[in-house]
Amino acid sequence: MPYVDGAGAEAETVKKLVAMLISGETFWLVDNVVGTWKSPVIASLLSDGALSERILGGNQWYRGDARLMVCATGNNASLDRDLGRRFIRVRIDTGVETPQTRDFNFDPVDKALAMRIEIAAAVLSLIRAYWDANASAAGVGDCGFAEWTRLVRQCILWLGATGLTEQAGLGKIGDPAWSILQEASEDDPETSAHLMLMTGLFDVFAGVSFRAKDVLNLWGAGERADTDDPAGMVREALGALMRQLGQGGPTAIGIGRVLQHRRDRVVNGMCFRLAGTDRNGVKAWCVAAAGDAGTGRSYPDLKRP
Known part of the structure; x- marks a missing residue:
């Protein structure tokens, strides 16, 4: 079946899966994946090996095992973090400009x-x-x-x-x-932006705590996203993450959500840790090594940049 992306793609995937499983299909090839493939439906199917969904055109449900081998093809396509750890990737490099001419x-x-x-x-x-x-x-x-x-x-x-x-x-x-094990996230643009954000924030704040408001100030501190500069790295990464969330320009609340959503997620040996909360409920964050459990101290006790 051809690769489908955009609004409604997941709903269409569910319909196809239910139909295939009812008919007893054991193999599914998704052809010509473009860009970065992201599908919570397929990720769940591959992990659980089962499906429970409504059958199209009625109120009956299909519940059963999904004994289905899922394969996909694509020209320099990539997988997001979730699908990347559920597929074995095989890269074919023919070494020629027009591989379709080979015999x-x-x-x-x-x-x-x-x-x-x-x-x-x-x-x-x-x-x-x-x-x-x-x-x-x-x-x-x-x-x-x-x-x-x-x-x-x-x-x-x-x-x-x-x-x-x-x-x-x-x-x-x-x-x-x-x-x-090793490459599940290397092609995922969200993971790349996450790592860039952590690296930039660690350098800007010299390893000490910061608030979402402090990060927002970096956004307004310059117009150019120079990735050779830590503040520029932060602006570049924030822009990418906000676009992925479907948001416009960054706000303190939006940045707080970005940090909260990625709390304790380890990328390249680093992660965002909650460093504390002040009396008004404002959270302070830090970039720490994966094995560092954090200080657990309240915000007023933390060193500020």
Whole structure:
């Protein structure tokens, strides 16, 4: 199915998913994703493996498992933070200007169908060998997909660690979950703006606390968003985050929401921490290392820039 974006895209996605699951589809290809793909509906589907939604044209509901393999294609497209940790990304670089002109001496679909039994037998043999080896778990975490990690990822890591992939002529192989563990946010513009905002604020306020009003003053302190200057980094990042929220120019309340929404979220080892609250309920913030739990002191006791 073609990629759909803009207003109403999520509602349309729900309709398609319900129809596909009712008809028993097991594979879904979203073709030609453009820009940064963001879909809370698909993120929830991939995590839960189930769907509960109203069937179009009535008051009946579909409730059931979603045994659906979801794939997507795109030309230099990217995923937001949530989808980025739910998809394994594969990048194909043909090294030519017009890849559509290339010729091949076989059809991969025909070959896979012709060799289906041999492929399945080979896969089962590898899994059986891994189980019989009773090898200890390798890799970091379960990537949020524990069953896949136990059945597929751990087996591949074991094959690489024992040198079997090199003996088979495949060379050294990496962690199939690399794109989930290490790259989930690198293409997400919201995460990039978040990191730029933290970096700029840390430099401007020299590591001490600040209020939303203090950040707002930086917005009016200059017109040019010079990312070589910490204050310029703050203005650039704020502008991007406000646009993503559908807001106009920054206000103290809006900036407060930006900070609150990103509280304790770790990016590149840093995060926004609530440093305290004054008697009027005004919050003070600081940029801290991920392991720093914050001071917990009230605002009047905090050092001010």
